[in-house]
Amino acid sequence: MIFTNARLIFPDGVRDGLELVAEEGKITAIREQTQSGGEGVINLQGNYLAPGFIDLHVHGALGRDTMEASAEAFRAICDFHLSGGTTSLLLTTATAPIEKIIAALNAVRDSTHQPRRRSRPSSAIAGVHVEGPFISKAKRGAQREEFIQDPSPARVQQLLDHADVIKRVTIAPEIPGALEAIENFQTRGISVSGGHSDAWDEEATAAFERGMRSVTHTFNCMSSARRRGVYRVGGLLEFALSEPRISCELIADGHHVSPTLMKMLYYAKGPGGICLVTDATAGAGLPDGSRFSLFGNDCIVLGGVCLLADRSALAGSASRMIQLVRMMVSDVDVPVHEAVAMATQNPARAIGLEGKGRLAVGADADLVIFSPELQVLGTFAGGENIWSN
DSSP: OOEEEEEEEEEEEEEEEEEEETTTTTTEEEEEESSSSSSTEEEOTTHHHHOOOEEEEEEEEETTGGGGHHHHHHHHHHHHHHHTTEEEEEEEOSOOOOHHHHHHHHHHHHHHHSSOOTSSSGGGEEEEEEEOOOSSSGGGTEEEGGGGOOHHHHHHHHHHHHTEEEEEEEEETSSTTTHHHHHHHHHOOOEEEEBBBOHHOOOHHHHHTTTTOSSTTTTBBBBOOOOEEEEEOOHHHHHHHHHHEEEEEEEOOOSSSSSHHHHHHHHOOOOEEEEOOBBOOOOTSSSSTOEEEEEEEEEETTTTEEEEESSEEEEEEEHHHHHHHHHHHSSSSSOHHHHHHTTTHHHHHHEEEEEESOOOOSSSSOOOEEETTTOOOEETTTEEEEEEE
């Protein structure tokens, strides 16, 4: 398959006059344009060709949730996000009894290990992001307080028994047992992200020293600078902004974080320090006014975002990844190639997805085609067209 007459997006810029060749699920050549038509040639008519997007934080879509622990729910979630250009995602759990989280982990393993065509929606599942229950009650957001707990060695081991499917864990660095848990997760190759946290600067520093290298939905459910006695001390936010080796998740949906705050993050971290995430919940893709559940919490879609039904807190986003890329370009004035890197190369690096998130010979032929107006026209996984507009 040859993709021609396209504007290819690389981390350092956009290039015209090239064509991309995909064979047996891999990119086998990127070369000067030689084809204009014929069998196996896809003329993109000057539209953009980018790596498929990678979303590290997806709870659900279309009324379905990861915590349902069913292949049917996973397929619905993946289908919706494929239409937004996402070819790899981490299904994300909610704060819940450990047994319920483990049920979701087992269901993901079963779904991803079954024989299947690589283009089936379940092939988009790159693993699981365990968000909670090891979080701060003070910064729980839409998570259920009654299921929050400290990471005891026994509870941590229950999750480590499923390290083959867990790619990322969100944990509050300040809670009892967190530092040992962070070190144990990191040692097993699980990305550790600080979040839903009321940590002081020194507690965030201690977590970093144990292996924390990311923060979850920056600015949201996160401590920031405040007084301790007569002194002003930074929180998890300021630590993340000031530490170059910390990668920052950002829900750039236009609701969770204002354009000014997004600009501040961009200028603090640069294009390589941000991972766009949707944090989409089951309300994503549903009409305004729709009701849904976030592990027992009643929620509603209003004005293009998800809220607790009592309007007391945000309850994830209703977005797909292309909307976040578009927001970064239109409202934050980020060049399109940098916004795309935040949705591809950066998240791939954050969780060690080899062969994903880049246009390069030998990489997986996971691709998204979108227009100059940043509307998705087609999504390819392993070189096969799995969604078209």
